[in-house]
Amino acid sequence: MTETFTDWLRQRSEPDWTAVIGHPFTQALFTGQVPADSMRSYLVQDFQFVDDFLALLGSGIAKADRYSSRLAIAGSVGVVTSEENTYFRRAFDALGVGESDRVRPELDEATVAFRELMRDANERGSYAEVLTVLTVAEWSYLEWAVRAPDALPDDFVHSEWITLHNNPDFQAWVRWLRGELDRVGAELDERERARCLRLFQQATRCELDFFNAHWP
Numbered sequence: 432m433t434e435t436f437t438d439w440l441r442q443r444s445e446p447d448w449t450a451v452i453g454h455p456f457t458q459a460l461f462t463g464q465v466p467a468d469s470m471r472s473y474l475v476q477d478f479q480f481v482d483d484f485l486a487l488l489g490s491g492i493a494k495a496d497r498y499s500s501r502l503a504i505a506g507s508v509g510v511v512t513s514e515e516n517t518y519f520r521r522a523f524d525a526l527g528v529g530e531s532d533r534v535r536p537e538l539d540e541a542t543v544a545f546r547e548l549m550r551d552a553n554e555r556g557s558y559a560e561v562l563t564v565l566t567v568a569e570w571s572y573l574e575w576a577v578r579a580p581d582a583l584p585d586d587f588v589h590s591e592w593i594t595l596h597n598n599p600d601f602q603a604w605v606r607w608l609r610g611e612l613d614r615v616g617a618e619l620d621e622r623e624r625a626r627c628l629r630l631f632q633q634a635t636r637c638e639l640d641f642f643n644a645h646w647p
């Protein structure tokens with residue numbers, strides 16, 4: 432038996448996990464058929480998600496048990512604050528998103544739930560628990576994005592959201608996150624492993640609710 436900790440977590444988060452990575456929102460994204468209103472509301476909410484996600488990456492850097500791990504997480508901070516940040520700016524310009532919706536939009540229920548989960552992990556979670564939430568967010572996004580066909584939609588708002596989550600660097604980052612959680616998970620006792628599982632399941636549910644909130 433060579434089931435890794437992250438495989439174990441994912442398998443026990445079905446059927447939600449599979450519902451996330453094959454969500455109709457992502458299928459429509461592949462053909463550029465997410466209606467502009469849905470794409471706008473999704474990205475406005477996601478920009479707020481990314482703010483808390485960035486804070487959680489900071490928490491991971493602080494809690495990591497070694498320098499090489501801090502470096503790996505810091506590399507991802509670089510992407511979120513550069514490529515991904517400029518994507519949001521350009522997409523908001525293209526979609527006509529006003530200043531207040533960029534800075535302080537009214538938050539959906541799904542965004543609030545995810546925010547609370549991330550803030551809790553940030554403030555009270557162990558390194559393993561922080562990694563668990565980061566892993567769900569990144570691994571699930573890689574898994575839907577790798578399902579994209581070779582021919583991407585013309586509109587960069589759609590196509591770049593796919594390629595941001597399906598490129599060699601992002602694949603390597605997710606591979607690192609899983610390996611790191613497998614490494615740290617091997618040291619956990621049963622109670623701590625169970626806490627990670629509950630968090631993994633809750634975060635997966637949050638991902639599903641997040642897509643559902645922007646899909647009819």
Ligand SMILES: Cc1ncc(CO)c(N)n1
Pocket residue numbers: 477480481484568569572638641
């Ligand atoms: C809701 C959500 N989950 C995961 C990601 C990937 O970090 C994202 N951008 N948004």
